[in-house]
Amino acid sequence: MGRIAGADDLHISPFREDGFTYGTPTWIWSVAVDGSLYVRGYNGQASRWYQAAVRQKAGRITAAGMTREVAFEPVDGPINDRVDDAYRAKYARSPYLGPMIGARARAATIRITPRGAAA
Template identity: 75%
Template sequence: MTTWPKDELRKIAEADDLHISPFREDGATYGTPTWIWSVAVDDALYVRAYNGKNSRWYRAAVRRKAGRITAAGMTKEVVFEPVDGSINERVDEAYRAKYRGSPYLSPMIGPTARSATVKVMPRETDV
């Protein structure tokens, strides 16, 4: 797994237009793009499923472990890694800072969405 170039991560983190498309079961076809919130913590991008672990995109991301995102005018091949533990407090802080004032913030830092936190990192592809 590679890390995000700082300028790309900053642009993605500042954008409000991230769409996530985990691979379908065949491992080659991308799923329907789903608009979700994203935040950056340190050198990583994090997303959460509003409806928790039952969200279709979350289940696909955890099962297939790869796909792509589109944000800030870029389309990137990525890998997905579910996370748990103390990083969630920092992800909560990032959500509070970025989405302050939104009526959807409370559910996004609540236990249902928090249980479905995913780290999104760039995926090396064959050129």
Template identity: 70%
Template sequence: MPWPAVELRKIAETDDLRIAPFREDGTTYGTLAWIWSVVVDDALYVRAYNGQASHWYQAAVRQKAGRITAAGMTREVAFEQAEGSLDDRIDDAYRTKYRGSRYLDPMISTRARTTTIRIDLRA
């Protein structure tokens, strides 16, 4: 389900996204983890700083759903692995939003690129 433009803009402008994929039971939310997020082509993307070993990433890939909180909102969401063809544009969005951070290089590394997740609203 597409994001309302006003919500997506608010998320894009903030640095407070927290993600909680479902646990193995498919109904209990995991612990909220703070992560960086970017918006490209009216879609929301996140990456795992620690690569594929990241617990939240593994749960998101397995469960494909959960919850996020950002910009004062809590939303039920679906997770989908992003197409690799967008990696360069997502890298550019990270460079723009997080310019000057010492964590930027790891977030645009091959290790993190392999964990790019698109977050969509759940109906």
């Protein structure tokens, strides 16, 4: 997922309620920490894509000209500090950085893994 992590065009599509149909692709920021890919909901846990990702636990992402079937795993704890650092490094010049490392977005952190590789 190295090329995907370095890209700035990640679109996430968790499955819809039927577990087969992909949701509408949503552009979001992504960062890598220790070889894992992480995303956050700008609107926190109220983000529709976040709610679908937590509920369905799978879907797909598109970035860097690639489409991958993936699993979604909500995370919390100390990893969030490292995800914050990765956001600071990748998006330092964005006016949206503050909210993305704030409590609301931190509460909606998801680790993305290739389908079948989730912990």
